[in-house]
Amino acid sequence: MSDKVDVLEALKHSNVFLTGGAGVGKSYITNEVISDYRKRGKQVVSLGSTGVSAVNIGGFTVHSFFVFGIANNFEELAAGDKRAKKRLADLKKVLKATDLIIIDEISMVSTDLMEMIAYRLNNYGYLGKVLLVGDFFQLPPVQKQQNRNDVFGQKLYAF
Template sequence: MQQSKALAILKSGRNVFLTGSAGAGKTYVLNQYIQYLKQYGVPVAITASTGIAATHMNGQTIHSWAGIGIKDYVSDRYLASLRDKKYFRDKMDKVKVLIIDEISMLHRNQLDAVDYVLKFFKQNDEPFGGVQVIF
């Protein structure tokens, strides 16, 4: 698939699993999409499963961004304590697009926890609380 077609799919608002061999231009396409989102004022969370990958995208780890740390599971009680933190609540309320780079390094339980956090804060039972996700 051409990079321009991949970028068009991202711009459509669909959830996307972007994959390809090394040097195929995945990071290039993601950076173009991030620039597009910022140009139009769409709040985007740029994350990765590892700190090194996060620095390559000028982002942060998904663990930190979602407030899950090293947990494989988050309780309603824990999420209620996060809701008391205005900066965290505001971040979750605003986000429209979540990018997780190096998704293969993330355990499914952690991905489930991210899904649960977004559903909780967005008060939306759609996958990831209705937020567009790019893996």
């Protein structure tokens, strides 16, 4: 079986993490999955953890799509949500109609941001699958100012 077929088969039953080193075909497989879903009339949302990855995948940034604004944790999210009721109502409609969400460059998503994504998916009616794409040996999450001694040696990821 081809890698694309393997990923499509896995997505029938569960969420999928697609990983591999640079140049092994993650983007190719991702584009093939998107094409397959769309040929079958399925709705796909493509997201990038950064502006560059969003452009490369032909989608939105995680922050923009999930209406996070500049929030980086739940406290900041709650404050922003009070001002974004219309956009959040629209997000709920989109999530209910979406079959697959793809997040590219997942290694750049912090644990706080992953928790915020899970919150939106779980509380806004999302019933589809998630395809996470990236390589944890490449780019780590961008963090706000942190004491380097606090993070030295840590290898904590969101999932």
